[in-house]
Amino acid sequence: MALKVGVIGLGDVSIVHLHAIKLNKKSELVAVCDIDESKRELVKDVNFYTNYKEMIEKENLDCVHICLPHYLHYPVTKDVANLGVDILLEKPLCLDTKEANKFKELSESIDTNICICLQNRYNKTTKYLQEAINSNEYGKVLGIKGLVAWDRPEEYYTLKPWRGSMKLAGGGAMINQSIHTLDLMQLFGGKIKSIKGRIDNFTDYDIEVEDTASACINFENDCRGIFFTTVAHKTNSSVEIEVIFENGEFTIKDSKLYKMLDGEKVEIIEDDKLSGTKHYYGASHFDLIDNYYNCLINDTKNYVHIEDAINSIKIIDAIRVSSKQDKIINWG
Known part of the structure; x- marks a missing residue:
């Protein structure tokens, strides 16, 4: 029998979730929720609600996808978890480390399954690199480079003002556009010792959040x-992640993994791609969602947990504090 699934929040990223749910034979989309009733037109063949608690009360849901603005992640996740429904939460985990600690306490106090949507862990390129690191075939990892150079016009913030608010978004380029890159950097690099970082604004937009950041981790x-x-x-240039081993060098760019061989980059493997205007999200939402559904059906725990998602939030906070205090921040 298919899992009965609902979606809370019908913003930009929800389109990717809705598509993945409908394609998956293990799930049935039965209800959606958004405070904006005009969003009813986006999903016409399922029940529509403007109150997520009412949706959960009336629908016998197995799982809910939460695709809401960052400031709503913790309170809504807490409500849904306490109502006994399993959750797939879009990135980022939350606003900051303080709230991440609340998430950790929540996970320790309930039996509900909560999966965080850090889908780039499921990319073919990521898996290949992780296997190379674990095998020690190329020796120790000596260096990692993560680059994200994207375009967000001022309208991006004026159309949805929460994106430019520190209180509501928790940050800008780091937490919104680069959370996956930071997650993979710490996944490849291991335990962090210290961070020195800078944040800045190169545009003249009327926003509180950073549009640019850099760090040495x-x-x-x-x-x-x-x-x-x-x-x-x-423009939205390709994200680039470079991993330098003692005996090899690999680069992820344009959704492909390259290995340096005799001074030339040789393509090793390519990620599946998402069609449409959100192609840069990648296609691994489907893989992460499918894996999570398998975990729910088989009562296993091999998904991205709250504890897995905390480090990227801590990195962002450390970069922000380092920039403000102009000093190295020791990890702890």
Whole structure:
């Protein structure tokens, strides 16, 4: 029998979730919820609600996808979890480390399954690199570079003002556009030792959040990570992640993994791609969602947990504090 699934929040990223749910034979989309009644036109063949508690009360749901603005992630997740429904939560986990700790306490106090949508962990390129690291085939990881140069016009913030508010978004380019890159950097690098970072605004938009940030992330194994992100670019360039081993060098770019061989980049593997205007999201939402559904059906726990998503939030906070205090922040 298919899982009965609902979606809370019908913003931009919900389209990817709705598509994945409808394609998946393990799930049935039975209800959606948004405070904007005009969104009813987006999904006409299921029950529509403007109150998520009412939706959960009236529908016998197995799982709910939460696709809401960042400031609503914790309170809505807490409500839904306490109502006994399993959850798939869009990134980021939350606003900051303080709220991440609340999430950790929540996960320890309930039996509800909560999966965080860090779908780039399911990319073919990511899996290949992770296997290379685990096998030690190329020796230790010495360095990691993460670059995100995207474009967000001022209308991006004026159309949805919460995106430019620190209180409501928790940040800008780091938490919104680069959370996946930071997540993969810490996944590849291991335990963090210290961080030195800078945040800035290169545009003249009327926003509180950063549009640009950079950092040096030092790992306990002596690996050094260099990170740069901006949404002040003129286009959405390919995200680039480079991993330097003792005996090899790999680069993820244009959704492909390349290995340096005799001074030339040789393509190793390519990620599945998403069609349409949101192609840069990648296609691994489907893989993450399918894996999570399998976990719910088989009562297993092999999904991205709250604890897995906390480090990327802590990194962002450390970069922000380092920039403000102009000093290295020790991890702890």
